[in-house]
Amino acid sequence: METFRKREEEMVEKESILIVDDDEGTCSSLALIFNRTGYVTETAGTGREAIEKAKGRFFNVTLLDINLPDMDGVKLIAPLKEINPDMVVILITGHASLETAARAVKEEAEGYIIKPLDMDEVLVSVREAIEKQCLVMENRRLYQAAQQELAERKRAEEALQQTVEQLKIANQKILEQQKAVIEEERLKVLIQMAGATAHELNQPLTALLSNIELIDTDKDSPEKFVNLMADIKEAGQQISRVVKKIQAIRHDETMPYPYVSEQTIIELDQKVIILAVEDSDEDFETLNAILKPHDQINLSRARDTEEAMEVSGRTQFDLILLDYLLPDGDGLDFLGRMEKEIPVVVITGNGDEMIASQVIQAGAYDYIPKDRVSDKSLSRIIMNTLEKARLKREMKEAQKKIAEMSTRDELTGLYNRRYFVETLEREIASAKRYGTDLVLCMADLDHFKEINDTYGHPAGDMVLSEIGSMLKECIRQSDLVCRYGGEEFAVILPNTDAEKARAVSERFRNRVAKHDFKHKSSHFGITVSIGVALYNNEVDKSPMEFVEMADRALYQAKEAGRNRVVVDKR
CATH class of the missing domain: 3.40.50.2300 (Response regulator)
Structure with a gap:
């Protein structure tokens, strides 16, 4: 791999040409013309010499005479391609025939030039071959980069999702225990006996949440990822110790919170x-x-x-x-x-x-x-131009795909959390400037973990994908919906008041509740809880404070029995 990368770097620096012909006069003439044009050239008089020179450096193009003293020039193409698969080979022949063309195509030659050589034609052929070669190699580089980023992103998101699930379970146990203790007026006794101060709980929870946020923004840094995961584990252990203290007093159980085408123009269909x-x-x-x-x-x-x-x-x-x-x-x-x-x-x-x-x-x-x-000449230039246009389209598609990968959630096709945060900042600034309404809705699927546990994760993925589709159908083009994390979704509604947002949320909630989800032979349903928050232009709140308002309303919806919409009144 290092040798291959080194050859690609050599190619970028200066194009090089290997001229293989036993006629020293032909080699010298071609080398002189190419050197004046800015190319680096080397010559070889035999097939063996050509192979040795190809092993020594990268050549963009090899001009290869068919008749060599020690071997058939066509048979030399394969060993040259084995040394450098990206090398373009153009044959030089004293006569053209269908047999020669067929052999050249079979051995993956780019084409052939007939003697006596027209130097303008030779220069054009070499230039076009190098342009095509560059496009192919750039497409390959983009594809490999996209595949690598996709794999790294998937690994990071899986680890993040697992950590979030563990945090939710631990956090919900604490909330349930605290609620029960408050109801029985035993909170003071509980804290004294367990030694669980507010600081003991707040510090590890804050560490967990901040580290998860850092993972979400630094997915592409493996070293940071490892360090943050270590911090998360330590904070999780602290929470676990506090929960065990509480459970030692509370004996009742609590439920967890849920490439280049070879066709010629004649062959196009x-x-x-x-x-x-x-x-x-x-x-x-x-x-x-x-x-x-x-x-x-x-x-x-x-x-x-x-x-x-x-x-x-x-x-x-x-x-x-x-x-x-x-x-x-x-x-x-x-x-x-x-x-x-x-x-x-x-x-x-x-x-x-x-x-x-x-x-x-x-x-x-x-x-x-x-x-x-x-x-x-016209057929050749049309073929090459259409081919270059196709390669450019593929390159643009690859670049577009890479851009989408940084802002889109792969499973649902919705925008991801990173894009949501950036958009929310812009919408808040716009609402402040023009004094317009802005609403944020946070939606969370009720008991989603039971779907995964009962029907398997593929069924859960299917539910998330369909929920994403339903959300997109329920909103306007000016609104934005994203997957915030796990089974939680966020919707930004510009120029919308609280009542209109409630109506939209209720319409979506009813649709989800009535929907029959199907996975293989199983049919099941699910509900959604939604928290709605209206941005107050008179109070300077940060994007995260706005999210907390909607999260608070979502929590109230969960506490009130789930499958409902709650609007934050503050």
Whole structure:
């Protein structure tokens, strides 16, 4: 793995090319041209020499002559690929045939170039091969990073969930014991006999809650995670000792609180819709004559920038072939106005490298001089452009997935606690600034642990997922619902007063109570308790104090028998 990573780093620094040909004149000419263009080159005259050089460093591209003194060049591809799977191999041959093409594809060659060599074609082939190679390797890196983050997040959330469950059980036992003692007017005696002062209970509980909060915000730090877990265990042991003191006096039992496609354009199953922006009838007919034989290509035409913008606005094109000089502007104007992400290939004047560089910087995928337009060159550039567009789409999807993973709960698809805290801070600031209403609802499933214990955790996961779906259906687009933790959900309702929030909460509570949950052959029901809190603009409260208000109302709903909505009156 270290060797592979080192090779990737070498690739980023400077592209390198291995030229394998027994003709020293060919090797020297190619090396000279590539060195002037900014590439690093090495040459080899035999297959064995090529293998030894490939072992010594990373090469982006190998230009390989088919006829070598010691072996068939095609048979050299496999050992080179074994040394470096990411290496792109382009064959050099004195003649082209179907047999040569078939062998090249079978051995995973990128393509082949026919002697005598056209150096412009060679440079274009190498550049396109390296661009494709970079996209493939970047996609792989993003995928691996996403998989690693997903695994680490899952492990951290499982550990956090287990700790929260233990905390709830311990905390509920303390609350139940204290309630019973207060009712029997024995709290003073209990504290004296057990030695359980308020400080003894408050300190470990505070440590547990703060460490859990830190775990939630530092999931990506394994060292911090281990240290925080040790602190949590110590605090848990302190609570356990206090509970045992209380239980020594109280004999009655309490209940616990519940990659790159190998297809060519000829092999595509779907239609490829191409727009040619070309004012010259003669030049358009040239393009049409080249592309017409390909049944899967649907070619449309626009004569100027305005017509092209109008047509592309109502039709989803896969590719645009853009003439640089148009009656109402040039290619740079068109690229600047393009809003859709449609791949664009610019057809430039003969040998105008300055314009070619400008359009690439402006967003064009590629360019081709008019005097180079042929069946072979156009087919190749269309294939490569469509492939690069596909890879870019996949990269964007991967980046989007990674972004979602940091704000979304995987099981329910709702926003997670981290995103909730950030949003609540913004909504409170907005409510203060504009004097608008803001409501927070905290909902907790009643006796959810019994579902897991009776039907198994898959059934519990199914319930959480369906609850998440029902919540999303009950709220407006401007509201926000998230999974706060375990079986607890939080809903932020901007521009909503307490009575409207109560109505929304009651509607959701009734729907849950009437819902028939099904898992395999089992049918069961569940209820939900909801606490509602209205933010008071006249009193400066922090987000956590606002959450505590809603939590207090939720606790009252639990105490009053569950399956109900309680609005905080303060």
